[in-house]
Amino acid sequence: MTSITDLAGRAAPPADPPGGQHAPVQDTSLQGASFPRAPVRRRRALLTIGAGFLLLALACVFAAFLAWRNIRSSDLVLEALEYRRAGMEVQNTLLQAEADQRGYLLTSDRAYLVPYGAAVANIAVQLQALRRHGAGVPPREALAAELTRVSEAKLALQQQTIELAEAGQAAAAMHLVRSGQGMRLMEEARALAGRLVGAAHGDVVRTTAAQRWLSTQVVLSIVVCLVCAAGLAMLLLRDMQRHLRQLAGREARLHELSTTLDQRVAQRTHALTQANLRFEVALRATGVTVATQDRDLVFTWISTGEFGISAEEIVGQTDEQVNPDPSMAAVVAIKRAVLEGGEPSRREVRVLHEGAEMWLDLSVQPLLDDAGATTGVITGAIDVTRYKEQETRIRLLMREVTHRSLNLLAVIEAIMRQTAGNATSLADFESRFSARLQSLAGSHDLLVQEDWSGASLRALVRSQLGHFDDVAASQVEISGPPLLIQPDAAQHIGMAMHELAANAAKYGALSVPGGKVQIGWQVEAGPEGASVCRLTWEEVGGPPVMPPTRRGFGRIVIERTVARAVQGEAKVDYLPTGVRWELTFPATYIVSH
Secondary structure, eight states: OOHHHHHHSSSOOOOOTTSSOOOOOOOOEEEETTOOOHHHHHHHHHHHHHHHHHHHHHHHHHHHHHHHHHHHHHHHHHHHHHHHHHHHHHHHHHHHHHHHHHHHHHHOGGGGGGHHHHHHHHHHHHHHHHHHHHHHOOOHHHHHHHHHHHHHHHHHHHHHHHHHHTTTTTHHHHHHHHHHHHHHHHHHHHHHHHHHHHHHHHHHHHHHHHHHHHHHHHHHHHHHHHHHHHHHHHHHHHHHHHHHHHHHHHHHHHHHHHHHHHHHHHHHHHHHHHHHHHHHHHHHHHHHEEEEEEETTEEEEEOOTOOOOOOOHHOOOBBBHHHOOOHHHHHHHHHHHHHHHHHOOOEEEEETTTEEEEEEEEEEEEEEEEESSEEEEEEEEEEOHHHHHHHHHHHHHHHHHHHHHHHHHHHHHHHHHHHHHOOOHHHHHHHHHHHHHHHHHHHHHHHHHTTTEEHHHHHHHHHHTTTGGHHHHHHHEEEOOEEEOOHHHHHHHHHHHHOOOOOOHHHHHGGSOOOOOEEEEEEEOTTOOEEEEEEEEEOOOOOOOOOOSSSSHHHHEEEEEIIHHOOOEEEEEEEETEEEEEEEEEEGGGEEE
């Protein structure tokens, strides 16, 4: 099935002119224009482009050759310079070795032999470098060999004098030095070094001049190639501009002819686009999934995917193939009934997909052809699962509210009877009953804030001490880890906290400025290995305490009621220093720790 989006992208054909005949389009604006034949024009352009590229390629080759020659010349110059530097270093090192040798001969101080030995080693390395840089050039090789010979002879003579001096023949050593043989060898080495430096300098000058001349010639060649290529490009550009001017007239006429067609296509496209946009916005706003199916209930089009399958994958499948769960039989039955009866149908259907429940509000209409025959169905489906869940939750909450209201009324009735039985007057009854109701209301406020999932024990204790804000900050110490206890436990522990606080404010530690109340709790291991929570209330610094002589409502709450409600154990000690109350109950009444 073709979607509205597909239709919006198609161009509508132009309307026929009056008379029902298609009027031929004549391009009279370009009649008489002179155009060169296409093969000739193409051949000319190809030759021009080919020649231009050839010239550019030649320029690139010349440039590459020039770069290579520059690199080669630079290498030759560097070799000559290294050759010269090695010769100079050999001469300088020989002088240094001679100075160290004579220092030893004159002073017999062996400290001179250390730099002498280093100089001899350096001369060997420098001679090797000299021969390496002179290799391949016969004049350099000859000079390097001659300098090597003279240097080795000079070193051998110096070594001989040192050996004579070490053997105790200082006079023979000095005679050998004064013989002038070493000076002649040194002069010969100095002369060879000068010739070597001059030869290297001449090589550098000749190489540089040759490279300068070659670079000039190559640069001129590159410039000529680039000028020729630019001229060919200008010729090609002028030819292209002439043809473009000739084509401009024809393009203007074609633009006029296409404008009318574009206007008609734009009008129809705009109308279809607006309809498609309204359709998509309506579907998105309402959350409706629209689909069409043939008589075999095979999907031919669907607006969005369903059950985690994309719309493209759903097309061509049936309902049972899209979701093989047996609950789809109800959906298929509704569509079959519409196909057979031809009457629309709307119902809420419960379906399952991979174990998850889903409620659909189905609206099924017959799909008719031009003759009025039913060819399929068109279905609108709205996912109303969350509304069903909200309805179920509301019913559950109503039952929970009813149950809790009855429990709360029973607790209030018990508080009223116990308070009335121990009241000394109507005013006393009203005061006590009102305070206990406010305590109960504080516990319920905490439970409502936590959506009846539990109440913070610390917040519960603080809420029951709220009537004593003027002393709670300085006379009450609260300690214990964060605990969230169950609603029933919170309600009864809150009542116990209220009774203890009221008694402390009237008779105990909170009735005097120096008294203190310490409230703490902790979770620990019980006697049978199960975890328990131990909550303590301990008063110190108050008036002397005497055990009560009568059993009132407050005593019943802290000794029996709260312990029974949390299946724990409550213990009250009336110590002379103050009341101590301890409640131990299973950790199962703790929601989170």
